[in-house]
Every structure is written in C-alpha cells, then in structure tokens.
Amino acid sequence: MFRVVIPARYAATRLPGKPLAPLAGQPMFRHVHALACASGAGEVIIATDDERIATVARDFGAAVELTGPDHACGTDRIAEVAGRRGWPEDAIVVNVQADEPLLPPALVAQVARLLEADPAAAMATLATPLRSLAEYLDPNVVKVAVRADGQALYFSRAPIPWRRDTAPAGLASQTDCSAARRHLGLYAYRVGALRAIAAAPSSPLEQLERLEQLRALELGFAIRVADAEAVPGRGVDTPEDLAAVAAVLAGGAGG
DSSP: OOEEEEEOOSSSSSTTTGGGEEETEEEEEHHHHHHHHTTOOEEEEEEEEEEEHHHHHHHHTOEEEETTTTTTSSHHHHHHHHHHOOOTTOEEEEEEOOTTTTTOOHHHHHHHHHTOOOOSSSEEEEEEOOHHHHHOOOSSSEEEETTTSSSSEESSSSSSSSSGGGGGGGGOOOOOTTEEEEEEEEEEEEEHHHHHHHHOOOOOOHHHHHHHHHHHTTTHHHHEEESSSSOOOOOOOSHHHHHHHHHTTTTTOOO
C-alpha cells in the first residue's frame, strides 16, 4: 500500500490562491484529489497551512492535515504529516502537487511501484522525452541526467546533457536534444528518507538551482527514475495555464 499527500499552499507568486482556482465548476485541487484517489492509494491527504483550503477540502470529504506555515517546500510539509500520523520508516508516500489536475492516475501508481521495486532507493520519480529545443533551453523545464541503471545523476534547470562537439557554435546549434529527459515533479519517498531530507538544511546546489530534490542527492540518497507510462497533462503555474487546462476539462483544445 502507498499513501498520497497533496501539499496545497495558498500563497503563490503568479497565481495566488491557486489550489482554489475554479476548473469545470470545482476548485483545482479537488480534481487533483480525485485523480489521487483513482490511483489505488490506500490513503489520500490534503496538507495545507491555510484554513480556507482546509475548509473546502473537508466540505468535499477529503482528509486534511493543517500544517505549519513555514515549510520551504512540499517535502517538508509531507514530512510533518508523516510524523504526525506515525507512519513507519519503510512506508511509501507519494507527493502529488496540487497544481496538476490533468496528471494521469496511472503515473501516481507507477512512481509508487518503482520505489517499492528498488529497496536501495530512497525516492523515485518520472521523466519524459523533451519535445523541442525550446523546452531544452527553458529554465522552467527541469532536466534530469540518469545512469544506465536508472539512478538519477543530477537535476538541473540548465540544458543537460550538453553536446560538447557543437558547443562552440552556441545555443542555436543544440538542435538534437534526444539525449535529454524532462523531469516530472512527482515523487515517491520512503518515510525514513523523507524525514532525514526534511531535517537537513537546504543544500548548496538546492539553493543555486531552486530544486529540492538536489538536497536528497547531496545527502547521498539514491533517486530511481523511469520513463512515464502515460503522457502527463499540462500543469498550472499561470492564468494562461489555467485557461488551457479549463479548455481540456471542458472537452476543448489545449493541454
């Protein structure tokens, strides 16, 4: 059995109150809760520091944990939930972000199975092929380099891996990004590792890249990576994303 925690923070720079944004007549994070429930998880919990989100979640029947307001990332918020609920060290919990209303439930189950199948790994996550040069060069698209055995080497906002032979010609020459993988922000953790990661200070590489998974790598934890079995839908970071996702849910074009 695995569990899902959905960190739902009210504050957001580009879209304040994002979890409560209306989509197809429901708040966005209710769609996320529904897909998490459809994944086969034994338990699904909304973790929030805002009573407005907690109230809405309770109204539609979700389990809620009201967490502290000072967590820097979702990992820390989930660690508080795991500690409060007394989950065992070897339990598996999946972090599903509250701004992914088009995430296929199959991917939630896949990342949990991936971690379950690799006792040496502390975490598991998924990746997809990059679709364009624009994505490869976009710092908002996180890339991951992976060992032959599926263990993550590094995550970066920079274009990695870099083709050295074309480097002198500059960025425009990097037309072949077939070796690169796009990282999906979906994680499964063993609770023992989750607690250790949350207890550690923010690491130097994490601070440089603003990527919390680098803290785990710098602590020496193994992160297992696999290609996603289904195509993930568009996430919501901006009002434009919200309109595009609304069109998809309404049966229109977008995504």
